[in-house]
Amino acid sequence: MTASLKIAKTFDFSGLFPEYDQHSQFGKDVIANLRKSANYDQGETVLIIDEGFGLNERPFALVNDHINLTGSSPLMGPNDHKGPRFPVINHVYTCLDRDGSPRKDIYQGVAAGLNPSCKPGKNDVEFMTKVGVDFWSYNLVPSMLVAAHAGWKVLALLVQPKSADSAQSARSVLVDSLKDCSRGAQ
């Protein structure tokens, strides 16, 4: 039996979904917001929308796993005591519909999280493909790490940068159907 999906919070880094919390890039405000709104260990889901690169012609994709290539982690330093020192994050990404059904109709893959200073060249892209990366983004992975530490499940959506058409496509296929799944809604 699959549990229904409850989107309790949405963070948008793409700037294409103004109806949600807007953040231009990952930082202390995102960390604070994720922790403040977390219901620790309640299994609630946060929807994180970020710009996706390497999507080729696809307007958007769901993330089913990640590889952290940022060279850092927002969880370094003294541990926020509400979450574990060493979080296990293997089953944090979800690709479910609101009724708990797997979204096999949407392109999914492994996202690399890159450092903001990194603009990958041809050799870098070939290397990433070789080690299992399907596409990459800049804000999703650090946000996911903080979310996982705070007990969230994560539904991660990557959209083509600055593409209103891609955002519209993602809305019609996925985002609009999740709108009334927010915390407190039946």
Added chain:
Amino acid sequence: MSISQNYLKEAKQLIPPQNEVNVDDVLVTLRQLSKEVPKCAIVLGSGLQIFDNLYDSESISYSELFSASTSVQGHSGMLTVGKLEPNDSAPIAVFRGRFHLYEGHSWSDVTLPVRSIAAWGVPKLFLTNAAGGINRSFSVADVMVIDAYRNCLAPELRETGLLAALQKPATNCKNSLSDEIFAIGQSLTKEEGSSNSLRRGTYIGLHGPNYETHAEIEMYRRLNVDAVGMSTVPELEAIAETATKAVAFSVITNIWQIDVKLGGHEEVLEAGKSASRFLQQLFERYLANT
């Protein structure tokens, strides 16, 4: 300027040391603790507990010695100097626990113990850690001699990311001491019928502190990494610049499979108990002949 010195310079810029203690300060305390220079130093990682009953032993806490403490469960943060046998001419030094970058310590802080060991004139150093097994042929509580490592902990990588670093080959750290101790370990496993196997392989040092994702583990397998952990690489880099000869060992605390539910840090501590017995036998046998 060497690569390690570069790292140290960068480290100081990115995260300043959290204490004002330097190697010279530590040396004064170490020489008060023991008049004789130890013939060997051992740094114990998570869950490893060996050489609890040394003769003529003296102990000091890390907070007294380094003006810093470790916050990690399974790291007691104590140095004990003592003899294996009453008539031994020289003691050994057992460092119980280490500082980690993920705790917020700087590269300089993390390498202070091994730089102090080298400055003290200790000729041999055994570094141990708890690590996840990437190599599918490994088993829980196996011990791996680190022949090579990948450094994803260097401070400048926080500014650039890992893409360039991962496309370079692993750094070789195999030496005559690692060959010697591996041969002793093989004899030991045959003689004693030990359930712990001694392996050799490549270690990757990552910041963590989260455990890795499945996609990350698959990437490390494609890069021929055998074990993954959150320490030891800074110490290996620092000690390579000195006259002290070092060998590092990973205790395998779990084997990554897609359907395995990880037990977290408790699993790490449990595997450490089994490997502790094996490591103590291995070190005793080596040290009996030195």
